[in-house]
Amino acid sequence: MAEPAAVLELAGIHKSYGRGSSLEVEVLHGIELSLLRGEFAALIGPSGSGKSTLLNLIGLLDRPSSGHLAIDGAATAGLDDRALTRLRGRRIGFVFQHHLLIPAFTALENVMLPMLAARGRPDGEMRQRASDLLSQVGLGERQHHPASQLSGGQQQRVAIARALVMRPSLVLADEPTGNLDTQSADGVFALMRTINEQQGTSFLVVTHDPRLAGRCDRQIELVDGRIVADTQRTG
Amino acid sequence: MHPWLPFEWIAATRFLREGRMQSLLIIVGVGVGVSVIVFMSALLTGLQGNLLKRTLSSQAHIVLLPPEEIARPQRADAGVLQKQAQRLRSIDQWQNIRARLAAMPEIAAVSPVASGPAFAVRGEANKSVTLLGIEPAHYTRIIALDEKIVAGSLRLNAGEAVIGNELARELGAGVGDKLRLNSASGATDTLTITGLFDLGNKGVNAPNVYVGLRTAQTLLDLVGGVSSIDLGLVDIYSAETIARRLTAETGLQADSWIKTNAQFFTALTSQKVSSNVIRFFVGLSVAFGIASVLVVSVVQRAREIGILRAMGTTRGQILRTFLLQGGIVGLCGSLLGSLLAWLFLSLWQTLARNPDGTPMFAITVELWLVLVSAAGATLVGILAAFIPARRAAALDPVVAIRG
Numbered sequence: 340m341a342e343p344a345a346v347l348e349l350a351g352i353h354k355s356y357g358r359g360s361s362l363e364v365e366v367l368h369g370i371e372l373s374l375l376r377g378e379f380a381a382l383i384g385p386s387g388s389g390k391s392t393l394l395n396l397i398g399l400l401d402r403p404s405s406g407h408l409a410i411d412g413a414a415t416a417g418l419d420d421r422a423l424t425r426l427r428g429r430r431i432g433f434v435f436q437h438h439l440l441i442p443a444f445t446a447l448e449n450v451m452l453p454m455l456a457a458r459g460r461p462d463g464e465m466r467q468r469a470s471d472l473l474s475q476v477g478l479g480e481r482q483h484h485p486a487s488q489l490s491g492g493q494q495q496r497v498a499i500a501r502a503l504v505m506r507p508s509l510v511l512a513d514e515p516t517g518n519l520d521t522q523s524a525d526g527v528f529a530l531m532r533t534i535n536e537q538q539g540t541s542f543l544v545v546t547h548d549p550r551l552a553g554r555c556d557r558q559i560e561l562v563d564g565r566i567v568a569d570t571q572r573t574g
Numbered sequence: 575m576h577p578w579l580p581f582e583w584i585a586a587t588r589f590l591r592e593g594r595m596q597s598l599l600i601i602v603g604v605g606v607g608v609s610v611i612v613f614m615s616a617l618l619t620g621l622q623g624n625l626l627k628r629t630l631s632s633q634a635h636i637v638l639l640p641p642e643e644i645a646r647p648q649r650a651d652a653g654v655l656q657k658q659a660q661r662l663r664s665i666d667q668w669q670n671i672r673a674r675l676a677a678m679p680e681i682a683a684v685s686p687v688a689s690g691p692a693f694a695v696r697g698e699a700n701k702s703v704t705l706l707g708i709e710p711a712h713y714t715r716i717i718a719l720d721e722k723i724v725a726g727s728l729r730l731n732a733g734e735a736v737i738g739n740e741l742a743r744e745l746g747a748g749v750g751d752k753l754r755l756n757s758a759s760g761a762t763d764t765l766t767i768t769g770l771f772d773l774g775n776k777g778v779n780a781p782n783v784y785v786g787l788r789t790a791q792t793l794l795d796l797v798g799g800v801s802s803i804d805l806g807l808v809d810i811y812s813a814e815t816i817a818r819r820l821t822a823e824t825g826l827q828a829d830s831w832i833k834t835n836a837q838f839f840t841a842l843t844s845q846k847v848s849s850n851v852i853r854f855f856v857g858l859s860v861a862f863g864i865a866s867v868l869v870v871s872v873v874q875r876a877r878e879i880g881i882l883r884a885m886g887t888t889r890g891q892i893l894r895t896f897l898l899q900g901g902i903v904g905l906c907g908s909l910l911g912s913l914l915a916w917l918f919l920s921l922w923q924t925l926a927r928n929p930d931g932t933p934m935f936a937i938t939v940e941l942w943l944v945l946v947s948a949a950g951a952t953l954v955g956i957l958a959a960f961i962p963a964r965r966a967a968a969l970d971p972v973v974a975i976r977g
């Protein structure tokens with residue numbers, strides 16, 4: 340069976356907060372978007388445009404008020420919390436702005452975390468995979484260091500390795516370089532790019548940095564809860 | 575990270591280890607609570623065992639007596655009935671009753687006794703005494719008279735007597751001396767003192783004079799008869815139930831030690847009740863302590879819980895992670911508590927001593943007490959963790975990560 344070409348499909352997605360009350364606010368007004376396998380897209384837009392809300396919906400951390408949302412061709416409407424958690428754990432990798440590792444765990448354990456959550460208990464294969472990924476992001480030497488003792492750039496590399504451990508179809512990165520100096524930011528971005536090219540993992544990167552956005556294949560611009568521009572990089 | 579431990583164990587132990595100070599404080603808190611419970615339980619068991627032993631060392635568990643004589647009017651219009659004075663009588667058919675009692679599995683020992691008042695005379699001294707005719711082989715299985723002999727031996731052949739050391743002092747007599755006994759019925763016998771006993775109780779030491787059953791029967795004018803049957807039981811707390819049953823079966827009056835020592839028994843019971851109340855409230859405060867620490871921990875770890883959820887951890891896994899933390903705190907606390915209790919008790923044993931330097935009474939921390947308190951504290955920990963764990967599991971990952 341051939342895998343569907345679209346890793347992500349959104350159709351008519353609306354999201355409002357405070358439903359049913361007089362303070363109801365609609366944040367997203369009918370988003371139509373699809374992302375193909377192997378795409379490396381930037382999601383840009385001013386603060387308050389709904390980028391984070393959209394990312395939470397795509398990451399299955401939140402549910403749309405209405406509309407169709409499918410990950411790898413699987414519609415998510417009607418799934419219960421457990422099923423959503425499972426789908427999220429297996430198909431989607433997260434890289435957050437503030438690294439967000441578990442400080443009590445070592446680098447290796449942080450990378451293993453999604454597999455651990457899915458399978459319940461650690462095994463040798465899991466350990467091997469996590470260790471390989473850490474080497475790939477250049478942290479092979481530091482795998483047994485507690486996460487809290489790594490530098491910002493190193494923590495973000497661990498986060499990327501963690502995002503990849505389940506071989507997800509899509510990695511969602513929310514300002515992945517926002518907290519890093521230029522040099523580390525370039526390194527982290529280059530790493531994501533390499534993985535994208537070598538493994539065909541799709542990336543959706545939320546960023547404020549025009550320089551970074553310019554280096555993505557596609558730029559999707561969100562303003563006031565609507566997609567106002569969707570351009571492919573030429574050349 | 576051990577290969578066989580599930581995710582919940584890894585996360586729970588890491589979280590506890592990371593929150594070092596918090597974990598340490600609450601484990602010590604639980605430990606102090608558990609130590610109070612274990613210490614109190616051990617102390618109470620020792621104390622009650624000791625009191626019981628002392629109380630029951632000088633009395634039978636059940637005493638069977640002939641039924642009270644009741645005056646019956648010969649005419650229906652007899653008017654005022656005077657209560658009958660009770661005289662010394664023998665138990666009818668006591669040999670048969672004795673054989674039946676001896677066959678009952680809940681009765682450990684049966685000893686017929688012929689007892690009544692008498693005067694002990696020696697020279698100028700003249701003391702009122704209680705004369706007790708016994709069969710030493712049976713009697714000592716109920717009251718360890720043989721272990722209380724301080725001089726001479728427990729030998730009660732014809733013409734021999736064993737008396738309390740208090741009485742001996744008052745009469746100025748010792749082992750080998752003669753003693754004259756005058757009974758209320760006018761009979762007289764001269765006996766040789768073969769032994770002195772000390773039951774550790776002046777009231778019992780002073781008036782008792784032990785003689786052979788036959789000697790007493792002759793002196794008390796009860797030839798071939800006994801005035802009471804003493805019983806020793808397997809389970810001392812069933813004394814009252816068995817006594818009632820025996821009354822119904824034999825028609826004899828049966829006095830259990832529980833009835834005879836009603837106030838003492840009530841004191842024992844209320845001691846138990848009050849210690850249970852204390853245990854309950856100590857347990858409750860341990861539970862609140864664990865719960866409050868975990869509530870704080872859930873708030874502190876909201877972000878981490880959010881990440882765990884984003885990484886595919888289910889609500890169930892989060893719930894169990896926090897329940898486990900409660901259980902681990904309870905278990906570690908109870909082990910520490912048992913250790914503390916053991917230290918307290920050792921200290922107590924060295925401080926609480928009789929004037930002669932021997933320990934006041936034996937207290938031991940028994941293994942079952944440690945196991946029960948460990949299981950109890952673990953359970954309390956898990957229950958206490960329930961509310962915080964549910965809060966953790968219900969956290970919205972979006973809010974948690976952003977917060």
